[in-house]
Amino acid sequence: MNTQKNCWWFILAQGKILLLPQGDLVPYGNLDDLSLTAALVAKKIKVGEYQSSPCYLLEFAQPQDIGFGEYSELRSLLGVVDDRLFELAGRAFQLAHFYKTHQFCGQCGTKMNPIEWEVAMKCYHCQHRCYPRVSPCIIVGIRKENRILLALHQRHKKSNRPVYTVLAGFTEAGETLEHCVEREVFEESAIKIKNIKYVTSQPWPFPHSLMMGYTAEYLSGEIKIDTRELCSADWYDIDDLPKLPNQGTLARKLINRLISQCR
Numbered sequence: 001m002n003t004q005k006n007c008w009w010f011i012l013a014q015g016k017i018l019l020l021p022q023g024d025l026v027p028y029g030n031l032d033d034l035s036l037t038a039a040l041v042a043k044k045i046k047v048g049e050y051q052s053s054p055c056y057l058l059e060f061a062q063p064q065d066i067g068f069g070e071y072s073e074l075r076s077l078l079g080v081v082d083d084r085l086f087e088l089a090g091r092a093f094q095l096a097h098f099y100k101t102h103q104f105c106g107q108c109g110t111k112m113n114p115i116e117w118e119v120a121m122k123c124y125h126c127q128h129r130c131y132p133r134v135s136p137c138i139i140v141g142i143r144k145e146n147r148i149l150l151a152l153h154q155r156h157k158k159s160n161r162p163v164y165t166v167l168a169g170f171t172e173a174g175e176t177l178e179h180c181v182e183r184e185v186f187e188e189s190a191i192k193i194k195n196i197k198y199v200t201s202q203p204w205p206f207p208h209s210l211m212m213g214y215t216a217e218y219l220s221g222e223i224k225i226d227t228r229e230l231c232s233a234d235w236y237d238i239d240d241l242p243k244l245p246n247q248g249t250l251a252r253k254l255i256n257r258l259i260s261q262c263r
């Protein structure tokens with residue numbers, strides 16, 4: 001490898017990513033800029049390209065000091081850097097998770113080996129092959145006239161100022177996305193919806209979801225929540241909304257879209 005070529009470096013350790021305090025946050029430069037031994041650099045994995053420069057993943061068991069930056073949460077990049085750069089950083093986390101959790105064959109227990117020409121692990125004993133797992137899930141913003149259905153999720157309730165957000169859930173085996181939207185909404189809130197429309201998607205690397213965002217309108221029923229998932233759910237007037245998810249999240253994009261439909 002040409003050690004003078006500038007690259008983006010996703011340097012991970014113990015579930016965190018090394019970030020710079022300013023600029024694009026993700027370190028960019030050539031190998032000679034990094035205070036790493038050749039042996040450590042040899043573990044690098046190509047993640048993709050960003051702004052015509054290659055992106056590499058380097059994962060270490062212990063945080064390595066490369067001379068600059070601080071290890072931070074992946075979430076701290078969300079909505080702060082360009083969406084594409086966040087997606088690539090998320091892909092780096094997903095690849096690291098994939099290689100870590102597919103060292104042995106799930107079918108016969110033999111040690112697996114990476115395939116050189118694609119992102120996959122293969123067992124040369126029984127020929128079983130694995131690809132990075134992507135778990136589809138739906139997320140849906142629902143409108144009833146000038147009000148939006150927002151819920152306080154069990155996982156958010158401990159926060160001082162908890163976030164109220166739209167409903168979401170994982171797609172089940174053998175289910176269409178549209179059916180998943182109807183089922184999740186009914187299971188979590190007991191209401192029926194209509195006019196289900198696909199909006200956009202967002203990879204959600206915590207650890208390997210792909211969120212598919214929809215909007216819908218209220219059809220019938222009274223809200224009755226599934227208390228295993230939710231603490232509360234209610235219709236909120238668009239002029240009197242509680243604390244919402246951060247800009248940059250798909251949930252916020254859906255809420256913004258519903259608000260613009262109401263106005």
Ligand SMILES: [Zn+2]
Nearest residue numbers: 105108123126
């Ligand atoms: Zn096997």
